[in-house]
Structures are given as C-alpha cells and as structure tokens.
Amino acid sequence: MNQIRPPGRSVTPAGSRSPLAELDLRSREIFRRIVEAYLESGEPVGSRNLSRSLPMSLSPASVRNVMSDLEGLGLIYAPHTSAGRLPTELGLRFFVDALLEIGDLGETERSHIESRVRAHAHDGSPEAVLAEAGNLLSGLSRGAGVVLASKADPRVKHIDFVRLEPRRVLAILVGDDGSVENRILTLDEDIPPSALVEASNYLNARLQGRTLNDLKADMERSRKALEAELDALSRRVVEAGLATWAGSGSERPHTLIVRGHANLLENLNALEDLERIRLLFEDLEKQNDIIELLAHAERGEGVKIFIGSENKLFSLSGSTVVATPYRDANRKIVGVLGVIGPTRLNYARIVPVVEYTAQVVGRLIDRE
Structure with a gap:
C-alpha cells in the first residue's frame, strides 16, 4: 500500500x-x-x-x-x-x-472530468453522480472504475412504533425522500401500546427533517431531560429505536459501484493474461472484500496505491488499485473512488485523474 x-x-x-x-x-x-x-x-x-x-x-x-x-x-x-x-x-x-513523478492535469482534462460528472448532478441523485464517476474513471484508465459510498444517513419525516408481541416492536421510519424502512426491535420487557405512542410522539416532535444520528447525539447530550419527559418504558423504546436506526449495525453501511469490467479484457496477449483476468473477475464478485480494501484508502491523506499481493484480495490476479477518499464541505470523508487494473497502469496519469475526480465528486455530492 x-x-x-x-x-x-x-x-x-x-x-x-x-x-x-x-x-x-x-x-x-x-x-x-x-x-x-x-x-x-x-x-x-x-x-x-x-x-x-x-x-x-x-x-x-x-x-x-x-x-x-x-x-x-x-x-x-x-x-x-x-x-x-x-x-x-x-x-x-x-x-x-x-x-515516480506525478504531474498535474491540464485545464482541458479538468474541464472534461468536471463536465462529465456534473452532467449527472442535475438528476438530484447522488447515485447518478457516483455511477458516472465510475464510468469516467473506467474510460480514462481502461480499467475498472470503483466507487465506495457510505450509506446515507436519512433525514427523517416520521417514525412509528407498532407492538407485535409483548417484547417485540416494529419500528417504521419514513424519510424525507418518501423512503420507508422497517426494523424489528426486541426489548427486555413487555411494552404496553401507550408507551409506544408516547415514544413516537416524543421523537416526531423533535425530528423536523433531521437525521436520527443527529437526534441520537442530542439525546445523549440531554439525557436528564429525556428522563424527565418520558417514563422508563417509553424511554427504553426511544433508546432502542435510535440505536437500531442510527447505530453501526446497519445491514449495508456502504454502496459499491463497479464500472468497466470489459476494459480488463482488452490487450490480452497470453493465456496467462486471460487466467489473471478470470481471477480478477472472481475477486470483483467479493464485494465485502473490495469494501474492506477500499476502506483502507480512507485512512490518511492523498491517493493510495495497492500493488498485486500487497492486498489479499488481488494477490492471485496480480492487479493494482489506485484509490482516494472524497470529502464533503466539512472535510468529512464520505466515500472512496478509484481504479482497478493491471499492475502496468500508467500511474503518472491515473493518480492525478483519480485525485481530481474525487475533488469534483466531493463538491457535487455535497450539494445534493
């Protein structure tokens, strides 16, 4: 690395x-x-x-x-x-x-990258911007473009709790974008319907389009107020609901986009190359491993390069990953993007392309 x-x-x-x-x-x-x-x-x-x-x-x-x-x-x-x-x-x-001496991109190349990615920003969908960034990186590198996005923390419009069994509760969350998610909460004791109504009323009065992570942080800062306003049972429902929605146990904390698999089939000149690409395609199916690999690129500043067996995922196919995080206006890392290709990538060109694409994506995503 x-x-x-x-x-x-x-x-x-x-x-x-x-x-x-x-x-x-x-x-x-x-x-x-x-x-x-x-x-x-x-x-x-x-x-x-x-x-x-x-x-x-x-x-x-x-x-x-x-x-x-x-x-x-x-x-x-x-x-x-x-x-x-x-x-x-x-x-x-x-x-x-x-x-290796890394140069900078010319104005023409910068304009091309920005116009390509910006063309999809008007859709109002961060996914469209990220998908186009993957397509762009794939085309410019003649490899596979990869984008890892942190799962969005949704802004909440409404939340309800429905009693299923004495100790099991269905939590229903409606996002500002109209999305609906359901989660089952398992509690330590029987919860009466009145406690569920009190808990949902308490949360809905404070949501106002905020994220549950924001609300959870507020609750932790003002725990005494929470204890004063809610009875013990309702408070447990609120805390369990917030922990379920805003905690780290999310089923899919990341979204992975891979574009340009076909580029990896170009310029094959030996059976060894064909076998390497076959192994690489198998590696690309292991999404959890790719997410783990790209997550390493979130640590520290700048573009990172993983060559061949330096990472366990691509040790057999002998491939290279060039990746960098992209950030929002507050400099918070919100994802990673990069290129997967053979070890003989044009590093001097790919590194500044990946770096500038990350800057553009960060600016556009922050507007969404």
Missing part, C-alpha cells in the same frame, strides 16, 4: 530504506527504463535495446551486469520466454515510492 506524495516529488516512505538508495545514477536509469518500458508495452526489455537508448554510453555487457545487480536486489526478473527483464512487484513498489 502506498500513499502518493505531492505532485512532482519523488519520496521514499519514512522509516524504510529502499534498495534504490544504494544504486548509482546509472543503475537507477536502467531500472527506470525497464519499468517504464513495462508500463508502456508490458514487454520485457533486453540489454541491447537498453544500451542503445541510454543517455550514457554503455555496452550491452555493462548493461547486463547492472541488470544482474538489480535482479539480485529483487527489483527485476527474467521471464522464461525472454532474455529481457521485467519489474517484480517489489520493483514496481520502489518505482512508485522513489522514482
């Missing part, structure tokens, strides 16, 4: 000593060109081609010696089908951490 530093800077994470720090400029240049050739074409590069393209004069034999040193450090390897070299996952990690 990696967190990208500010554009244009090459930084090795604090507390770690990269093998690249032990390499001279010649070795760094050869390593850089091997990685860049892989990111561009996916093909291994040999010593003869490298010796022709280097800015310094080196024979193929000298290049092979440097490549042998890089291989000894675990940064490159020789596939069995070629005398050329490819970067290992460790090599890609060190390239991203120490050599």
Whole structure:
C-alpha cells in the first residue's frame, strides 16, 4: 500500500530504506527504463535495446551486469520466454515510492472530468453522480472504475412504533425522500401500546427533517431531560429505536459501484493474461472484500496505491488499485473512488485523474 506524495516529488516512505538508495545514477536509469518500458508495452526489455537508448554510453555487457545487480536486489526478473527483464512487484513498489513523478492535469482534462460528472448532478441523485464517476474513471484508465459510498444517513419525516408481541416492536421510519424502512426491535420487557405512542410522539416532535444520528447525539447530550419527559418504558423504546436506526449495525453501511469490467479484457496477449483476468473477475464478485480494501484508502491523506499481493484480495490476479477518499464541505470523508487494473497502469496519469475526480465528486455530492 502506498500513499502518493505531492505532485512532482519523488519520496521514499519514512522509516524504510529502499534498495534504490544504494544504486548509482546509472543503475537507477536502467531500472527506470525497464519499468517504464513495462508500463508502456508490458514487454520485457533486453540489454541491447537498453544500451542503445541510454543517455550514457554503455555496452550491452555493462548493461547486463547492472541488470544482474538489480535482479539480485529483487527489483527485476527474467521471464522464461525472454532474455529481457521485467519489474517484480517489489520493483514496481520502489518505482512508485522513489522514482515516480506525478504531474498535474491540464485545464482541458479538468474541464472534461468536471463536465462529465456534473452532467449527472442535475438528476438530484447522488447515485447518478457516483455511477458516472465510475464510468469516467473506467474510460480514462481502461480499467475498472470503483466507487465506495457510505450509506446515507436519512433525514427523517416520521417514525412509528407498532407492538407485535409483548417484547417485540416494529419500528417504521419514513424519510424525507418518501423512503420507508422497517426494523424489528426486541426489548427486555413487555411494552404496553401507550408507551409506544408516547415514544413516537416524543421523537416526531423533535425530528423536523433531521437525521436520527443527529437526534441520537442530542439525546445523549440531554439525557436528564429525556428522563424527565418520558417514563422508563417509553424511554427504553426511544433508546432502542435510535440505536437500531442510527447505530453501526446497519445491514449495508456502504454502496459499491463497479464500472468497466470489459476494459480488463482488452490487450490480452497470453493465456496467462486471460487466467489473471478470470481471477480478477472472481475477486470483483467479493464485494465485502473490495469494501474492506477500499476502506483502507480512507485512512490518511492523498491517493493510495495497492500493488498485486500487497492486498489479499488481488494477490492471485496480480492487479493494482489506485484509490482516494472524497470529502464533503466539512472535510468529512464520505466515500472512496478509484481504479482497478493491471499492475502496468500508467500511474503518472491515473493518480492525478483519480485525485481530481474525487475533488469534483466531493463538491457535487455535497450539494445534493
């Protein structure tokens, strides 16, 4: 996992000593060109081609010696089908951490991203904005675009409690948007209908389009007032209802959107690639694991990169995730978006695209 530093800077994470720090400029240049050739074409590069393209004069034999040193450090390897070299996952990690220079997007690219996503904001649906962001990221990266949205905390119009059995109560919540949700509450003792009426009246008098999380926080701050205004039984119904609706036990706390599966089938040139994509498709079906992976991107600032086996979800398919959180006007993280693709993504381009898309989505979602 990696967190990208500010554009244009090459930084090795604090507390770690990269093998690249032990390499001279010649070795760094050869390593850089091997990685860049892989990111561009996916093909291994040999010593003869490298010796022709280097800015310094080196024979193929000298290049092979440097490549042998890089291989000894675990940064490159020789596939069995070629005398050329490819970067290992460790090599890609060190390239991203120490050599990758992230630029910025031009005004044309920024305008394109903003206009694409904004075109769906007029629908008044955050889901439409998020879905288009996934489509956009998929198209620009030629990978799969992913968006993880926290489940909305609904603004409440009305709440009722209906007695089903002596200790079981049906809670009915009506949102401002007309949505209706039902939950079963199991209480510790028999609750008479009069206590349920008192509890619902108490809550409805204080809702006024607020969220239940807001109301729950108010109740916790003014517990003495709650105790004074309601009898013990009604208070237990109120507290149980708020805990059920506003607590962390929500059945689906996140919404996951994945767009562009078909892009991952492009440019397949070997049976190994086809098998990798098959494994990736299997991974994409594991929504809970994807949510867990993307949730890691909520920690800290900036864009994060997960390469291959660095995450358990994509350890077999050897895929990369580039992801960043998006925030509301109060800088609160409300979701994560990013790209899933092969390890040879164009990181220098994808990172600023993901970062700017997150900024645009955050601004538009906050208006909804």
